[in-house]
Amino acid sequence: MQIDLFTCTAERNRVNKSDHLTNRFALDGTLKKPTSVTHVVIEVEKTNPTMYDYNYMYIDEFKRWYFIDDIRSVKNNIW
Numbered sequence: 001m002q003i004d005l006f007t008c009t010a011e012r013n014r015v016n017k018s019d020h021l022t023n024r025f026a027l028d029g030t031l032k033k034p035t036s037v038t039h040v041v042i043e044v045e046k047t048n049p050t051m052y053d054y055n056y057m058y059i060d061e062f063k064r065w066y067f068i069d070d071i072r073s074v075k076n077n078i079w
Contacts, residue, residue, distance in 0.1 A: 001061045003027045003042070005068075008056035012067070023053060037062050045077050 005027065010020035027044055035041055040059070055068050071079055 001029055001031060001059065003029065003044070004058045004060070005054040006056045006058070007054055008067075017056070017065075021056065025054065037064065040066055043074060044079055046079055 003026070005023075005025045006021040007023040008017055008021055010017040014020070027046075029042075029044065031042075040062075052071060056065065057068055058065050073079055
């Protein structure tokens, strides 16, 4: 599964955000736990760059875009 992380500078109510997406970072991974398509909770191992740089993501497997509204450090390098 591929997750593309972005920094989005568009207003939350803007429909077309494509001109406001920067700082793309791609992650490859596998879901180890069931997750909802509408309320996604994903743990990623990440050291650089920091996860706080991103506020928007696209999950190719779900064909959906999501705002990142809660980032927590679970343990060393797990977010």
